[in-house]
Amino acid sequence: MDFRFRADETFAREQDQADELASFREHFCLPIAPSTGQPQHYFCGHSLGLQPKTVRQAVLAELDRWASLGVAGHFTPPHPWADYAADLLPLVAELVGAQPEEVAIANGLTVNLHLLMASFYRPTQQRFKIMLEARPFPSDRYAAASQAAFHGFNAQEAIVEIRPRPGEDLLRTEDMLEQLDREGDQVAVVLLAAVNYATGQFFDIAPIVELAHAKGCVVCVDAAHAIGNVPLALHDWNVDCAVWCHYKYVNAGPGAVAGFFVHARHARRFDLPRLVGWWGHRSDTRFLMPDTYELAPGAAGWQLSNLPILSMAALRASLDLFHQAKMARLRAKSLRLTEYALALLDGLNLQLLTPRAPALRGGQLSWRVPEPRRLANWLQSHGVIVDVREPDILRCAVAPLYNSFQDIWRLATAWRALTTERGES
Structure with a gap:
């Protein structure tokens, strides 16, 4: 996949501004971090998707x-x-x-x-x-x-x-x-x-x-x-x-x-x-x-x-x-988001379980890591929500209806900060 990127936050913002599906994010309720009152960066659509704002009125x-x-x-x-x-x-x-x-x-x-x-x-x-x-x-x-x-x-x-x-x-x-x-x-x-x-x-x-x-x-x-x-x-x-x-x-x-x-x-x-x-x-x-x-x-x-x-x-x-977004457009955005995530996280000495070939994966990325629960808890304390499958898998999924390039950048930044703190990078 030909996707050139930069690792700075400005690039993530530019990608979101150019994203034809970016407005769909506004249709979802984003979980709020109790400690900061700010929206969290949510990567658990593979387990439970976020609530569309229209659900309340529909019910x-x-x-x-x-x-x-x-x-x-x-x-x-x-x-x-x-x-x-x-x-x-x-x-x-x-x-x-x-x-x-x-x-x-x-x-x-x-x-x-x-x-x-x-x-x-x-x-x-x-x-x-x-x-x-x-x-x-x-x-x-x-x-x-x-x-x-x-x-x-x-x-x-x-x-x-x-x-x-x-x-x-x-x-x-x-x-x-x-x-x-x-x-x-x-x-x-x-x-x-x-x-x-x-x-x-x-x-x-x-x-x-x-x-x-x-x-x-x-x-x-x-x-x-x-x-x-x-x-x-x-x-x-x-x-x-x-x-x-x-x-x-x-x-x-x-x-x-x-x-x-x-x-x-x-x-x-x-x-x-x-x-x-x-x-x-x-x-x-x-x-x-x-x-x-x-x-x-x-x-x-x-x-x-x-x-x-x-x-x-x-x-x-x-x-x-x-129906409005169309699956073909969602798939294209999903591949760009996951490719971006892999590029930003590649330098962290992680064992990726998910295939790198775009045709062989969806929005979910899985890594084998020691102490995945501790890692997930640390990320959550920094506003990033992922999940764990015991004994050693950390799962992270992008959902292109509501995830953004800035979400990916925040995930990578938090993860990199943890590895720097541990002296692993």
Whole structure:
């Protein structure tokens, strides 16, 4: 990436002045440092995104509608609750590279993973394994192991991890493909994160899906650390199904309602076993309360219950900002911000875990450091918010909707001050 920079604060200010997305920062509530009363420099969008200022009014509007309309709010415009997701699905589809009919908004990520595994994990004595990347997000491992056990298999035998080469932290695509080719005949489902939560590595999904299908495997993608962070193309990659949350880069609030994807080729596979509920019934006859269950086509057929409207209102507020900003522009800014961060921090003798190649990473940068908790606490005392994954990983993510070049400069300045104090530079 051709990005020339200077290490002075004036350069950071100049970059922010020239940034066509800079105004979006004003749409977010920035955490305030209690000691100074000043906005903090926030780099935890990979864990919990900041609150859009429009969220408060969006939620209050639904509370007012509930107060004044009662049950009639389900069918009263604008945004009747019974069909509240209708105009949100195209916005979510934009972020994951899908058709609107391929996505649904519901539940939590792991709930959705179990619902989809009920349909797509159909193990046999010959093909029962679930393949994951090494060090997957723990909930994925727990869910996969419990699915295997639920079907009567030994979880330790059923779970297969693709591990890095000795002495390396990152997975190579060729190694992932080689192991899948070697063991794929026993693999029922490949469950792979689009972006690994610990290292920030952005996997090359398309060739993995192609080989997995050739070997007879189903592919499920966990896009929790990818949606709103990197460009996704779930439909074109031919992924069978995917799950994600909306509280990280998508900024829909703590514990926000999640989403999932089912590829269009499965839209009318009504023969697939699944766990069903009222909201997965055809929408045109749902309120006729028929005795006979008729599945809705597409991802909607995996829904269970009606929608948590207050959480959906917060999601609406954030999706509107993404729609205005456009993912291609956000991705370009994200790469400039991360490249700037790497350039400023390169001289501090740090072990970077995240790939340096721009195509192989998103906004998250991870370093292996001694005493990461102490480092994170020191940075926080200087107005910089990062987070830790034990025992030795410090994670820092830029979210281009609200992070600035001056944020990056402040991060590097604080970190450099600490290393100077310790005599490490």
